[in-house]
Amino acid sequence: MRAITGPGLGGADVLRVADVGVPEPGPGQVSVDVAYAGTHHAGALHRRDAPRPFVPGIEVSGHVRAVGPGVEGLRGGRPVAALTVVAGGGYAEVAVASADLVVPLDGPLDGLGLDVAAAVPANGTAAFLVLDRVARIEPGESVLVHAAAGGAGGPLGRAARLLGAGRVAGTVGSPAEIGTARGSGFDEVVLRDDLPGAVSALTRGRGFDIVVDMVGGPALRASLDALAPMGRMVVTGDASGAADAVVPVNELRAANKTVSGFDLAAFAGTFPDETGRALRRAVTAAASGDLRIEVEELPLDRAAEAHRRIESGAVSGALVLAVRR
DSSP: OEEEEBOSSSSGGGOEEEEOOOOOOOTTEEEEEEEEEEOOHHHHHHHHHOSSOBOOOSEEEEEEEEEOTTOOSOOTTOEEEEEOTTTOOOSBSEEEEEGGGEEEOSGGGTTSOHHHHTTSHHHHHHHHIIIIIISOOOTTOEEEESSTTSTTHHHHHHHHHHTTOSEEEEEESSGGGHHHHHTTTOSEEEEGGGHHHHHHHHHTTSOEEEEEESSOTHHHHHHHHHEEEEEEEEEOOOTTOOOOOOOOHHHHHHHTOEEEEOOHHHHHHHOHHHHHHHHHHHHHHHHHTSSOOOEEEEEGGGHHHHHHHHHHTOOOSEEEEEOOO
16 A cells, blocks of 8 residues: 655654555554645654654544454444554554544534544543643633644634633734634634733733643743643644643642643543543534534655645645545
8 A cells, every 4th residue: 555654753854655554453453544744843743753664644534444343333344533643554445443432423423524524533532631631621711722724723723612711812923824723613712922011911911721732942931931820721732843841740830830741642542432422522513514624635655745844834734645436
């Protein structure tokens, strides 16, 4: 089968199309004939860090090809969305995922196109887990999301609404991104560099109950300062590429603030059942239109271009690779 492989570490140009063996599902697994594969900043990080040849790709849509021992309710040919974040392998004509992380798209969900479905499993699932499971959002609370115009920021803004947030604000890196972020349901969008001076006006002097930071670097300090007493910050990434920051524990204690970390791959590997429930929640919200995701499509053999665009910040919404029609 065709797949995108990274035979070594390096920039986006290390990615290339290759012929590789077709994976077979093991116990509790499902193989999928991939129609579309989602792309993410996390995939670019994996490309730079993976110590061996690999096939990237953490989410796909397509049709069930085969099921392993112990799998029930998923027959061959059934349309599905799947989260392949634990082992990767989504940039290929066939991918394998745990059956817990596969959602059928027929029946009530048959209105969700496969192109959009490929962009839901990672960012949509993470949004519900970050806000509900980690930050433990309560109705009426205020939420701040960094990188609000990106593929992860938009679902976080919409999921916050669905979970009952009272006020949802976002930050972006450039003025050109403000309009895109506003289209994702944010009440207010400000430039990230302007956040320190804007928090008081955005929250009437109180601070935010929840801050989700996937940028890191200077944004981390601004995020801590933006938290209200008893506020919770969830760190989900370091898109800025800045050096790791030190969180002052005594400052957290004195201000009654909390900082948590979240990694989707680690969480899914440890809690597959809970991840699967969040995945089904996200796919259902996308099918109903409550979790709206705008997608742009590139062919599989332009995966390197997709990574370059992601790393340069030139992607708003979601970018998917068309693998097979």
